[in-house]
Amino acid sequence: MLNVRSISHSYSTKSVFKNVSFSVSNGEIVGLVGENGAGKSTLLKTLATLTNPVEGEIMLHDQPYHQQKKDIRKKIGFVPQDIALWEEFTVEENMIFFEKLSWVTKNKEDLKQICQDMNLDKWNEPVKSLSGGMKRKLNLAISLIHDPQVLLLDEPTAGIDLKSRKEIGSYLYKKAKNENKLIIYTSHDMDEIITLCDRVYCLGKDPFYEQLLEKAEKELIVL
Numbered sequence: 598m599l600n601v602r603s604i605s606h607s608y609s610t611k612s613v614f615k616n617v618s619f620s621v622s623n624g625e626i627v628g629l630v631g632e633n634g635a636g637k638s639t640l641l642k643t644l645a646t647l648t649n650p651v652e653g654e655i656m657l658h659d660q661p662y663h664q665q666k667k668d669i670r671k672k673i674g675f676v677p678q679d680i681a682l683w684e685e686f687t688v689e690e691n692m693i694f695f696e697k698l699s700w701v702t703k704n705k706e707d708l709k710q711i712c713q714d715m716n717l718d719k720w721n722e723p724v725k726s727l728s729g730g731m732k733r734k735l736n737l738a739i740s741l742i743h744d745p746q747v748l749l750l751d752e753p754t755a756g757i758d759l760k761s762r763k764e765i766g767s768y769l770y771k772k773a774k775n776e777n778k779l780i781i782y783t784s785h786d787m788d789e790i791i792t793l794c795d796r797v798y799c800l801g802k803d804p805f806y807e808q809l810l811e812k813a814e815k816e817l818i819v820l
């Protein structure tokens with residue numbers, strides 16, 4: 598269970614979000630929406646321990662972030678908006694490189710299996726030759742190497758074709774429901790959010806999202 602209690606964030610004097618509280622349980626998949634600049638990436642980075650809230654507290658399974666950051670980091674898989682891969686290396690070499698940086702030891706077959714599970718089969722191809730969708734899948738595969746309990750994904754399906762979007766979506770859904778992972782992700786694709794998510798959090802009041810989600814009978818919570 599992830600518990601967020603009254604957190605606020607600002608960059609120097611500029612406030613990004615204030616007094617945000619929510620909780621998410623294992624096995625839930627939650628969408629995070631809001632207009633450009635609402636603070637979705639900042640909130641995800643805060644949940645990923647990459648930046649600290651200026652006030653408030655976050656707890657993961659009753660462990661407070663501010664006291665046990667290192668331990669908490671091991672339980673989190675974070676996929677940033679920008680793709681960060683070694684373009685000249687193959688998929689295999691990228692997976693092995695990031696395995697070395699992780700806290701776990703996985704053999705080549707385990708790493709290959711993670712890629713195969715999401716239909717990423719270009720194991721021996723250099724990353725530079727992959728499509729945008731394949732690169733997104735590889736970024737996601739890398740975040741799963743240490744088998745994190747929590748997945749925080751910043752627009753994991755941005756700019757990719759419908760087939761890859763659906764593959765990633767159903768992969769994430771299975772991860773949450775079959776493996777009890779806790780997933781929070783941002784997307785501007787509302788069809789995808791409505792299909793995949795148990796509920797939706799919106800950063801800031803926004804009638805556009807309210808109307809859309811009410812029509813789809815999907816629970817929306819304004820943060």
Ligand SMILES: Nc1ncnc2c1ncn2[C@@H]1O[C@H](COP(=O)(O)OP(=O)(O)OP(=O)(O)O)[C@@H](O)[C@H]1O
Binds near residue numbers: 608635638639640
């Ligand atoms: N490192 C930073 N330093 C200063 N300001 C920042 C920094 N990162 C983000 N901001 C500002 O904080 C606000 C929130 O940005 P953030 O990227 O979190 O929003 P977002 O909801 O993810 O936007 P988008 O939908 O465009 O990705 C924006 O006004 C942005 O300019």
